[in-house]
Amino acid sequence: MASPTVGDVMTTEVIAVCEGTLVSEVARTMDGRRISALPVTDDRQRVVGVVSQADLLPRRMGSPLGWLSQTAWLRKASGRVAGDVMTSPATTITGDATVAEAARRMVRHGVKRLPVVDSSGRLAGIVSRVDLLRVFIRADDELRAEIEREVFERALGLPPGAVRAEVSDGEVTLTGEVDSESLIPVAESLTREVTGVVDVVSRLTRPLGDTHQAGTATSGLPHERRRGRP
Structure with a gap:
């Protein structure tokens, strides 16, 4: 149940430009390929920046844009090659990073795609929000079956039917009884790791008389917690 990585979903056939590519050629490539951004590489194929449609706007605008400094606007407006107008350094990610980590990085930096690099910074692929x-x-039925089989029967060794996973649009509600109080957070954690799960609501109970977990919870009562994916 290993978490999917960027390397599992990335596109390896990447359209990129070098630092010396003329801006006019960059624009034609974007238009012809119907893409909004291109990685920029140096002569060793290391990613040194990204040039996007937004980076090309100053060439068409008569005054600085609010999100650019005067210096940056002048550089982009007068730039002749990709290295002049690109945004640098590029926000990148490695192939062994998890899909969840890639999603967080996109949100944090406000980008729709990330160049994927190897340990030397060389371009290895690209991953988009769609990927x-x-x-x-x-x-939902596929998720339910995997959770009940892989998490509760195989990982936790419970008999079939001991725990039921109800799934609706990726939200999982767990009901049933596990062997001990200490297994409840473990079950929740393993369920959250299943690809496709977006939220977990736990209504699991422990056997009567189990007092393994510290606290004052009453034996045999539901232990309800709601946990989302990070």
């Missing part, structure tokens, strides 16, 4: 979303689009 990440595909990982989480799974049928």
Whole structure:
């Protein structure tokens, strides 16, 4: 039940430009390929920046844009090659990073795609929001079956039917009885790791008389907690 990585979902056939590519050629490539941004690489194929449609706007505008300093606007407006107008350093990610980590990085930096680099910073692929979303689009019945089989029967060794996972649009509600109080957070954690799960509501109970976990919870009562994916 290993978490999917960027390397599992990235596109390896990447359209990139070098630092010396003329801006006019960059614009034609974007238009012809119907893409909004391109990685920029040096002569060793290391990612040194990204040039996007937003980076090309100053060439078409008569005054600085609010999100650019005067210096940056002048550089981009007068730039002749990709290295002049690109945004640098680029926000990148490695292939062994998890899909969840890639999603968080995109949100944090406000980007729709990330160049994927190897340990030397060389371009290895590109991952987009669409690539990440595909990982989480799974049928509820498929998720339910995997959780009950892999988490509760195989990982925790419970008999079939001891715990039921009800799934609606990726939200999982767990009901049933586990062997001890200490297994409840473990079950929740393992369930959250299943690809496609977006939220977990636990209504698991422990056997009567189990007092393994510290606290004053009453034996045999539901232990309800709601946990979302990080």
